[in-house]
Amino acid sequence: MDELDILKKDWNKPENQNFPKLSYNDLYIMHVKKSSSTVKWIFIISLLEFVFWTIISFGIKDNKAMARFKDTSAETILDTLSVMGYLVLFYFFYLFYKNYKKISTTDNAKKLMENILNTRRTVKQYVVFNLLFLVISTVVVLLIEFNQDPVLGARVNEAAASGHIFMFYSKVILITAGILTITITILLGFYYLIYGILLKRLNHNYKELKKMDL
Secondary structure (H helix, E strand, C coil): CCHHHHHHHHHCCHHHCCCCCCCHHHHHHHHHHHHHHHHHHHHHHHHHHHHHHHHHHHHHHCCHHHHCCCCCHHHHHHHHHHHHHHHHHHHHHHHHHHHHHHHHHCCCHHHHHHHHHHHHHHHHHHHHHHHHHHHHHHHHHHHHHHHHCHHHHHHHHHHHHHCCHHHHHHHHHHHHHHHHHHHHHHHHHHHHHHHHHHHHHHHHHHHHHHHHHC
16 A cells, blocks of 8 residues: 555544545645656666666677677678667657656646556557567577578588488577577566556556546
């Protein structure tokens, strides 16, 4: 139970009947502040997540394994993919900030409920994009490895010569799928723990506002 619920519960206790009653406007302002604070945290956490993954990506890019792709078509493909990812992420940051400003300045319950729903939708789209981008990036890197890595290319030729090419690709696909499944599960757990809690707060606010607007 959050602070607003505790306050409303205490206000309704018999021993507190002499306290000034909370008006519709008082409750509405509290819900605006609460929703605004929640969306602000969504924006801040998404930025922190962006900084974290940016540091990781630069660390990977500077290692020896990726250095061999320098000045090749593979580097161009990876850089293009990175730029596209950054552009979409910046667009989501813009939407988060825009939702925060809208909720902070809204002047009626119906509009606030609409903004809450828009924020929830944006967060879900943000999570889906991150997971899809992870899968696409993994597939692209894997294809580049098969095309550029001479050691991997030699293994492919050996498997083809021995008639085990199907088995070789099956193993690669299964291992990749397994790693992706574990990674996505971990990320979903993180998103559920962080964004899920914040979205539950917004959903609670939405239900409270809906009761007020009846």
